Amino acid sequence: MAKKCGLKLIGIDASPYVNRVQVVLKLKSIDYEYIQEHYPSKSELLLTSNPVHKKVPVLLHANKSPIPESLVIIEYLDETYPDAHQILPKAPLDRAESRFWVFYIDNTLWRLYEELRLAPGKEEKEEVKKRIFEAAQLLEGAYAKSSNGKTYFGGDDLSYIDVVLGCFLPWTGMIETINNFKVFDEVRTPGLAAWAKCIRSHEAFKSACPGDEALMDLYMIRQKYITNMRYV
Ligand SMILES: N[C@@H](CCC(=O)N[C@@H](CS)C(=O)NCC(=O)O)C(=O)O
Known part of the structure; x- marks a missing residue:
């Protein structure tokens, strides 16, 4: 309850x-x-x-x-509320590593998607896509280390990195569809491809994350009002 x-x-x-x-x-x-x-x-x-x-x-x-x-x-x-579902790991070093990757996702990975959205031409977009693939490779390595062969970055349970990266999936998926590429795929990042499937079907994400219509509405508003701004 x-x-x-x-x-x-x-x-x-x-x-x-x-x-x-x-x-x-x-x-x-x-x-x-x-x-x-x-x-x-x-x-x-x-x-x-x-x-x-x-x-x-x-x-x-x-x-x-x-x-x-x-x-x-x-x-x-x-x-x-530490009793129910701890989000950050207990050990200080593990907490530090989680924070490092969470900051990386917010400050590097997501900013690249914003750059892609704002890139003016095909060549500029291809350049940003390359950098997104490189960032995904780094995250694949972090996932392998952190999950230790289990389902999530947090092992058997969702942790900080799962929550933060997982909530970007509807957005990254939509931007990838619009720009005709796929980042977390089975060939380049098999670990994250399997991880993304589990996240999308997890009850907590299904109840919190937006459907296609809400996503597209906000995307269009952002395109209209903040075309010239970065990193909002
Ligand atoms: N660093 C902030 C980012 C929050 C953020 O960018 N929120 C957006 C909605 S996705 C917003 O309120 N934007 C309003 C604005 O830019 O004026 C956080 O992690 O909470």
Whole structure:
């Protein structure tokens, strides 16, 4: 049975940053109220809860300061509710390695997909695709080491890297379809190809991640409003 902790989450449906928090809340069986933003407009609640970045997600916890930034929220939830489904590994070195790859996914891999979206011509796009394949190879190595022959980066259970990379899959899949290539394939990255299948069919991801329509809606809004901006 889900725990009632008086949490509220400000979000938009197809945001991978919001979805990763929703996956963690689901894995930890924590009930929360979802407050939907209507991107690109921003509610007063969002502006006052995250005055620095004005972005979702933001976690609201009765009588406590709002917590913005998805990774900060996940670590807060993991420390505050450690009993159900630990997301970060226990050992400090393993935690450090998980954080390293999570930062790599956010700051390198996902930025390459953003670069691909914004690349003006065929040649530029091909160059970015090459860099995405290189990044995927590095992640394949990290997966082999971290999973130790099991299903997930976390072994038998979903961990930090699974949640963060897994919530990008609907987006990377759509961008790959639009640009006619596939990153996590059976030949180049067999480990991650099998991993991606398991993630897509996992209940926590199925309930949190967007369907094609929500994904395409947000994609079109981003194309329209932020064509000239990077890394939003
Ligand atoms: N680093 C932030 C990124 C959050 C983010 O980029 N959220 C997007 C939605 S996908 C947003 O709120 N964008 C609004 C804007 O750019 O004005 C996190 O991890 O929470």
